[in-house]
Amino acid sequence: MRALVFHGPGDVRVEDVPRPEPAEEGDVLVQIEVALTDGTDLKAFRRGHPVLLGPPPSPFGHEFCGIDVATGRRVVAANSAPCGACRPCTRGQETLCESLLPLLNGAYAEYLVVPERIARINLLRVPPGLRPEVAAMVESLACCLHGVAVAGVTPGDTVAIVGLGPIGLMLCACVADAGGRPVAAGGRPERRELAPLFGAVAGEPGGADVVIEAAGSVEAWDAALTLVRPGGTVLAFGGLPRDARVEVDPYRIHYEEVTLRGAFHHTPRDTRAALGFLASGAYPFEQLVTHRVGLEGVAALFADPPDDYLKAAVVP
Numbered sequence: 001m002r003a004l005v006f007h008g009p010g011d012v013r014v015e016d017v018p019r020p021e022p023a024e025e026g027d028v029l030v031q032i033e034v035a036l037t038d039g040t041d042l043k044a045f046r047r048g049h050p051v052l053l054g055p056p057p058s059p060f061g062h063e064f065c066g067i068d069v070a071t072g073r074r075v076v077a078a079n080s081a082p083c084g085a086c087r088p089c090t091r092g093q094e095t096l097c098e099s100l101l102p103l104l105n106g107a108y109a110e111y112l113v114v115p116e117r118i119a120r121i122n123l124l125r126v127p128p129g130l131r132p133e134v135a136a137m138v139e140s141l142a143c144c145l146h147g148v149a150v151a152g153v154t155p156g157d158t159v160a161i162v163g164l165g166p167i168g169l170m171l172c173a174c175v176a177d178a179g180g181r182p183v184a185a186g187g188r189p190e191r192r193e194l195a196p197l198f199g200a201v202a203g204e205p206g207g208a209d210v211v212i213e214a215a216g217s218v219e220a221w222d223a224a225l226t227l228v229r230p231g232g233t234v235l236a237f238g239g240l241p242r243d244a245r246v247e248v249d250p251y252r253i254h255y256e257e258v259t260l261r262g263a264f265h266h267t268p269r270d271t272r273a274a275l276g277f278l279a280s281g282a283y284p285f286e287q288l289v290t291h292r293v294g295l296e297g298v299a300a301l302f303a304d305p306p307d308d309y310l311k312a313a314v315v316p
């Protein structure tokens with residue numbers, strides 16, 4: 001089959017590789033209908049990603065919708081599933097599961113095997129009428145739902161979103177759905193125009209109750225720590241490189257009782273909720289897919305993303 005293989009930063013190639021076969025009882029072979037690009041894959045393309053991809057050459061891509069070959073059903077799956085038995089899992093902190101890794105990769109291909117544990121816990125049937133490229137957003141949206149829950153957004157909260165990529169726009173929808181009032185801070189004009197479609201207003205939200213950093217940059221962390229009101233919460237949602245350092249003003253943390261929290265990944269409950277949220281049609285998630293390419297088009301897209309690019313549907 002044809003697959004996109006990651007060889008190193010900036011180097012991905014379409015190759016003929018053996019079709020993966022289910023090896024264990026419960027593994028599920030999926031024929032990929034569509035995969036989606038996301039910010040994590042773009043980061044991995046640019047600088048590699050030891051957690052997501054492992055040592056190269058490695059399979060690439062993790063958001064997908066496809067057909068379960070054995071049953072003919074359309075399915076989506078998250079890229080991991082918690083074990084349910086380790087200390088963090090039994091404490092209810094499934095995102096910190098000690099055996100979450102390796103994450104599932106290889107969606108930029110004609111076929112993918114979903115391992116037994118993920119298939120058992122986080123492989124879901126796609127409801128009728130939900131388009132494959134929208135259903136494939138389930139993993140991204142699950143992360144966003146988890147983040148909004150961790151941030152403790154309550155009805156009436158003004159919530160600043162710093163970073164208006166597809167994740168930032170999804171976060172706006174999740175905040176609005178939780179009863180908060182999302183304000184899209186900064187961002188390019190064409191992105192700010194999209195914010196109202198996802199329940200947000202574009203503005204400069206000084207004194208926000210909650211600020212969500214969704215850009216994955218030191219500058220965005222700085223902005224987030226500035227925008228939050230005394231007593232408010234900053235959620236560190238975007239990941240930074242391992243050696244990054246951020247300056248935190250201790251005055252704000254101590255005298256102003258600002259809370260700084262992180263959110264990573266998703267739980268099985270988030271994954272199920274995300275699929276239902278996508279299927280509800282409450283927000284035009286399909287507008288986040290701005291490009292459509294084959295496997296051979298991914299490298300050029302990542303090397304030089306167009307101004308209007310948010311997510312691409314990759315059809316193998």
Ligand SMILES: [Zn+2]
Nearest residue numbers: 083086089097
């Ligand atoms: Zn665990």
